[in-house]
Amino acid sequence: MWKKLLSLTLAASMFVSSTAFAVVVSPFDGGDLPESADGPILNFELKNTPFNPANGEEMTVNYELQVASDVVATVYYPCFTDTAYKAQNPGAECSQVLYSGLKAATAPGAYYSIIWDGETTTGDLLADGEYTVELEATPNPVDPLISAGRVGGTAEINKNPYTGAPVIENLEADPSTFSTDARETTSISFNVTESSKITVEVVESVAGGYETVKTFSSYTSVYYTDLGEHSIAWDGKSNNGSYVADGDYYVEVVTENSKGNDRELLEITIDNSADAQSGVIQDLELSPSKNWDPTDEELEIKFDVTQNVRSLYLYVESADGKVVEIADEGQYDADDYETEWDGTDDDGDYVDSGSWTLYILADGDEKKKNIDVSYERPTITEALVSKTEFDPTKGEEITLMFKVDTESVITVDVYDGSKKEFTLVDEEIVNKNRWYTATWDGIDEDGDEVEESKAWSFQIKAENPTEDTLYDSETVEFDVADDDVTSSKSNVTNDLVAPFIFDDSNDSTIEISYCMDEDADIFVAIYDGYSTSGSAEIELLDYDDQDNGCHTVTWNARDEDGKKLSDDIYSYKIISKRGGSKKDTETGRFVVGNAGTVNSDDEDDDDDTDDEDNTDSTCDDYYGDMYGVAGTEMCSAISWATENQIFGGYNDGTFRPYTPISRAEILKVVLESYNALLLPSNGGNLGFNDVDTYAWYMPYARTAQLYGMLNGYENGTEARMGNNISRVELLKFVLEASQSFNGLNLKNLYSGFADVDYSAWYAPYVGAAYMYDLYDVSQYGGQYYLNPGTLVQRGEVALMLYRLHTAGLL
16 A cells, blocks of 8 residues: 655755855955854854864854855865964965855745865865854845845864763754644753753744743753753743744753853744644654664554545655655545555665655645654774784784674775775675674785885774765774894794684684794783783793794683683783793784674675676676786686686675685585585574574585585584684585595695694695695795684685696596
């Protein structure tokens, strides 16, 4: 019965986006800024200054008009108000326009706002400082009594703003239009971020300002420490006890404490007209009634039809005039009705945030309700690197670890100073409150090791998946530095933790690996937090004598008392000591917590590894993410894997060779590469209590279990199909398949890796990795190192299968 059919855009607008721009007008010539205007502008106000645009904060310009006018808002470089600057820079250009935004012709008597996000017209974020904001209004049509006029003020950008000023949030009136004849009331609600004096009044607009209509005794400069929601009911009466006339009024809330103040206005309407109280549509209700996030829930719409009607039209309209039809139906009988709207337009996209009005029209009757659509702004709650410096010339890597408080689209860029070198993670979807990692090997897009510098950083951006104007960003700095070898000490390099995110629901041990260029006594300890001073949670080695080369310490992630570590950030410290006091110390970080797996936009994971649109592609055809790959053996491997439909790229045209790969994807890729005959899913769980019995991966899991490739964790009860896998786990999958399908003999294969424990379960597979050169490995001091706990990436998988193919084993 309910449907969406119509989407159109109206020209009238009560709001100007910060991205709009228009012709540039002349700035002030200098001197004092005008505080008022003989022209059209009244009640000019700059709100929310200072503000921090780096955190998504915005400044608001509020004003009223005496007559309908064209209004231009312009932001100027502040030097013409800075006498010291002008004295030091005679003749300097002080009229540089940084931002210019145009409002269409607007009607008098209404309250208007223009939003500025702290960026220039070209989208560049401005530095901290004071900037001049000017409004110029030209009457349209021309008014013989009122000429064009200007007003201006100073806005401050401060990316490290003071705290403690009371900010008014979520000012609402429900309903925003009500009838005093029907003895209706409106509920005024708001929040204040800090303890402060609060004043709440109902005012009406008059020439030159506002006049008080109603004061509230509980909110007449009364000091409140309560930071919860404040709520006041207004029955439409003035201070003299009589009902006010029909018309538009404003709720004015003012807060003040020693750190600053805030002021908000909200329009409400008294309407006692016959149309408002009569008609066939009654008791219109929305749930939720105030702020609504369509990605969390649908909007419930309830109303009564008091008599049979010939037609009913239900639609919503945004503040900027966009209309989305919900229903356009024929005859309705007198009855109670209920429907829902999912918040999407006719293209299936979620509507923009902001104020929307829902209308119901039935046989000439019209009822409406306002609803504010708001999406959650993500916050990057944690961001850190595994080491504060690393040396790519020694084969070292650096890992970024981060988490966000809501589902987000994540981009991670690598910067050298202010220059972006490349994108490490490109618009991947992550879940809330889970830890994620991104690893960089210090190689640039040309495949070269980058230069030493203290100016390197990861820059993370977390966007709301629905509205990318809602985002958070974070910068984590690190150094690329040469780890010098000296004759006076045993140098520690290639120190690494695997996994960086220890999730006890998936992992049972942590491996700490490192290399030394001389024999030394080794100390290894774990600390809670960022610091490695004070008492350790546990000492894993207490200056044990070790030969030069690479070593791995395996630890069960428990403290000295055998207790599990709580979710937190931890640090490790490795000290090599030789010749008494000659020491070398390396430190790094890891996390204990819930680990997440990066998701693409695809609804079906199967599509991520088998995109038919890419089956004829070569490595060079993939878009934008093949830095360091073109012209290499990995490029040939990716082309081979794609052309043979073993696995290919994503739907956005990327291959993502440096993205980790899950157990489910690995099973699919390996079995496809051996042309295995798949067993169909039988609806069972194969003995695993953590699988979706009808998921796309179940035929691969069932086949892999048959051939001994998939045994499971926790006594075989968990498959953990979404986990990323290490180098040795990949070896097991691939080589067990090779034994089953090609008869590969894994016995008596020599392994020359210095960091392999030959009593470990993976030792038989490592020999084949060494014999057939299945991995690119590290070489140090004349020895080879596998780094068995390192997570494999998609490009590595393609390379391993390609090498098996060229060796005649696939």
